[in-house]
Amino acid sequence: MHVDIISIFPSMFDSVLNSSILKRAVEKGKLEVKIHNLRDFAEDKHNTTDDAPYGGGAGMVMKVEPIAKCLRNVEKKKKGFKILLTPAGKKFDQALAKKLAKKKNLIFVCGHYEGFDERVKDYIDEEISIGDYVLTGGEIPALLIVDAVMRLLPGVLGNEESAKNESFMDGLLDYPHYTRPADYKGKKVPEVLLSGNHEKIAKWRSEEALKLTKEKRPDLLAKANKLSKGVYICP
Ligand code: 9D3
Secondary structure, eight states, rough: EEEEESSSOGGGHHHHTTTTTHHHHTTTTTHHHEEEEEEGGSSSSSSSOOOOOOOOOSOOOEEEHHHHHHHHHHHOOOOOOOEEEEEEEEEHHHOOOOOOOSSEEEEEOOTTTEEEEEEGGOSSSSEOOSSSSOSSBBBHHHHHHHHHHHHHHHTTSOHHHHHHHHHSHHHHHHHOOOOOEETTTHHHHHHHHHHHOOOHHHHHHHHHHHHHHHHHOOOHHHHHHHHHHSSOOOO
């Protein structure tokens, strides 16, 4: 997958892209990320990318020309599915991550200030929000989406087993995990996990995952049934 990210703070992407799994995905050739400095596409000598709102009021608005110009430049090389990060967008979830993972090229437009000139939206395929809280800009949302999408690409996690498990329990909270010691200051690991009976262990895990989800996130159950290839039997 090829990802283009357009931002006025290109350095915000350095740390995440140069670490851990995202970096490995790039090194393995599964992912290619290019950051574009929106300022380079400003049209005046001060490199202005924002301006005061027509009609007055506080805050600044991202101008349309630099964004349109930058998108035109990016798509001269590679056309892509164009995403605008905005609090007014469709709320990002695992289903949307799966949809985006099917695209060959993604282009993210990150904004700041109070928002974008409405006409930016004419150049965009989908507006996305990552949730109902207020951030300072679209950079962290872009990275969050790249992270969630990238790990769905074949060969990125390198752990096919965990991907398989996940599709089985998709959309549910995880079952409880344990590792050694079997007894920590009297807190014992559930007997079934030491039994070696894999059928019983699988049954225990799916029951625990369902119990936990029902207790903590009942809202997830309906969604999980939709995402899952299997069928959940709710106890
Ligand atoms: C009341 C007007 N504010 C909207 C809640 C204005 C505003 C605040 C903060 C407009 C943009 C921003 C910066 N946020 C993003 O660019 C953003 C965001 C977010 O704040 N929350 C969740 N998802 C996203 S995606 C981009």
